[in-house]
Amino acid sequence: MAAVNDHQDIKREKILEASYQRFLHYGYSKTTMNEIAGDLSMSKALLYYYFPDKSQLYIAVMRKIAGDYLTVLEENINAFTNLKDAFVFQINVHHDFIVKNYNFFDFFRLNEQNLPDTIWEIVGQVHSAELSLLSNAVKTEVSRGTIKPVDNPDELVDLLLDALHGIRVGAVSQKKTSFPRKEHLEEIHTKKLLLIDIFIKGLMY
Amino acid sequence: MAAVNDHQDIKREKILEASYQRFLHYGYSKTTMNEIAGDLSMSKALLYYYFPDKSQLYIAVMRKIAGDYLTVLEENINAFTNLKDAFVFQINVHHDFIVKNYNFFDFFRLNEQNLPDTIWEIVGQVHSAELSLLSNAVKTEVSRGTIKPVDNPDELVDLLLDALHGIRVGAVSQKKTSFPRKEHLEEIHTKKLLLIDIFIKGLMY
DNA sequence: CTTTTGATAATTTTGTTAAAAAAGTCAGGA
DNA sequence: TCCTGACTTTTTTAACAAAATTATCAAAAG
Numbered sequence: 001m002a003a004v005n006d007h008q009d010i011k012r013e014k015i016l017e018a019s020y021q022r023f024l025h026y027g028y029s030k031t032t033m034n035e036i037a038g039d040l041s042m043s044k045a046l047l048y049y050y051f052p053d054k055s056q057l058y059i060a061v062m063r064k065i066a067g068d069y070l071t072v073l074e075e076n077i078n079a080f081t082n083l084k085d086a087f088v089f090q091i092n093v094h095h096d097f098i099v100k101n102y103n104f105f106d107f108f109r110l111n112e113q114n115l116p117d118t119i120w121e122i123v124g125q126v127h128s129a130e131l132s133l134l135s136n137a138v139k140t141e142v143s144r145g146t147i148k149p150v151d152n153p154d155e156l157v158d159l160l161l162d163a164l165h166g167i168r169v170g171a172v173s174q175k176k177t178s179f180p181r182k183e184h185l186e187e188i189h190t191k192k193l194l195l196i197d198i199f200i201k202g203l204m205y
Numbered sequence: 206m207a208a209v210n211d212h213q214d215i216k217r218e219k220i221l222e223a224s225y226q227r228f229l230h231y232g233y234s235k236t237t238m239n240e241i242a243g244d245l246s247m248s249k250a251l252l253y254y255y256f257p258d259k260s261q262l263y264i265a266v267m268r269k270i271a272g273d274y275l276t277v278l279e280e281n282i283n284a285f286t287n288l289k290d291a292f293v294f295q296i297n298v299h300h301d302f303i304v305k306n307y308n309f310f311d312f313f314r315l316n317e318q319n320l321p322d323t324i325w326e327i328v329g330q331v332h333s334a335e336l337s338l339l340s341n342a343v344k345t346e347v348s349r350g351t352i353k354p355v356d357n358p359d360e361l362v363d364l365l366l367d368a369l370h371g372i373r374v375g376a377v378s379q380k381k382t383s384f385p386r387k388e389h390l391e392e393i394h395t396k397k398l399l400l401i402d403i404f405i406k407g408l409m410y
Numbered sequence: 411c412t413t414t415t416g417a418t419a420a421t422t423t424t425g426t427t428a429a430a431a432a433a434g435t436c437a438g439g440a
Numbered sequence: 441t442c443c444t445g446a447c448t449t450t451t452t453t454a455a456c457a458a459a460a461t462t463a464t465c466a467a468a469a470g
Contacts, residue, residue: 054463248443250445259433
């Protein structure tokens with residue numbers, strides 16, 4: 001019984017991996033179930049044995065990479081001895097994640113307003129995980145006594161995340177390019193660091 | 206000669222006003238030149254006498270409302286005796302502007318990536334005007350001695366504007382609604398105030 | 411009983427074309 | 441110079457067939 005499930009799980013993993021590569025390189029709408037099946041040398045019907053439909057497959061992949069992302073964050077965020085480094089780490093990891101998976105998220109841009117609820121669930125989960133991690137970092141810093149006590153750490157971190165998102169969006173949209181070029185990456189990064197700097201100073205005594 | 210130009214200007218103004226109403230209520234693509242002409246009881250051909258084509262007409266309207274927006278800002282931004290109030294004022298005016306003209310900007314959402322250069326010019330002009338106004342406010346505040354000297358006020362204000370933009374976007378996109386509802390307006394406003402508050406504290410001694 | 415597939419059904423996308431709507435032009439009138 | 445009706449050109453829409461893709465299923469394989 002356990003062996004069977006192991007086998008199933010391995011196969012599911014392989015499907016997820018192949019799907020991820022396709023989605024990443026060609027986007028959601030330009031990858032077909034046939035192609036994914038072909039990559040794995042299996043029949044398309046088998047994909048439907050493991051996943052109910054294409055969007056569910058996509059969502060499963062998304063759940064996986066979101067999990068990986070959070071794992072990196074969770075495993076390292078507590079290693080920093082000051083809040084700023086923790087924030088900077090989060091910025092870097094998040095930014096790398098977005099850049100690396102940019103094409104994967106074309107599904108988002110494509111369906112813009114009416115994404116399936118499951119997607120929003122994942123987004124929400126990631127967000128609250130980030131929130132909780134960074135929120136803890138803030139609390140830790142407060143207990144170190146380097147910044148003033150914070151009424152509502154969650155609200156504060158939420159605010160910061162939104163603001164950082166603005167830096168990304170602003171830098172990209174004003175240059176009227178849909179995707180940040182290498183040169184912008186530096187600019188964005190610099191700006192984010194600057195914001196973090198001011199923000200944290202704003203929290204100090 | 207002057208009278209003739211006056212007359213022309215008045216007519217152009219009327220056309221701009223009628224066009225604005227149409228664009229505002231029905232968006233760019235669902236407004237026809239015939240309708241605008243009809244509203245003004247003039248022939249469509251006359252519109253083409255005053256404006257080279259539809260997109261130029263749209264751009265002229267945009268230039269006008271952008272000018273009005275900047276005028277409000279310019280005329281009031283110096284009346285405040287502290288930086289925070291100035292920033293808050295900018296937030297409010299900008300937010301009202303976006304909300305009021307939301308439908309007008311469907312042209313942006315529609316053409317997403319490839320907007321005519323002229324549009325970007327206007328956007329750029331508005332942005333640098335805002336930048337310069339707020340930048341001055343920062344300098345004034347520095348000279349008052351309540352905040353630390355700032356290396357590059359423009360860069361700083363640019364950063365803040367991006368961050369504020371993030372608050373707008375974040376609050377809207379995460380609620381998976383394309384347009385802020387009344388309840389969100391308050392939330393966004395509160396968040397912006399909070400950000401401003403921390404940001405300014407971050408600038409203080 | 412679980413896993414797999416080929417064949418096939420159902421749905422969505424794409425391409426085509428004709429009609430309708432809208433943009434844009436122009437000769438000429440006031 | 442300002443304006444118009446009639447006209448041409450371009451764009452959008454609708455309808456529909458063809459093609460591509462998603463999804464199903466009975467039955468084979470292990």
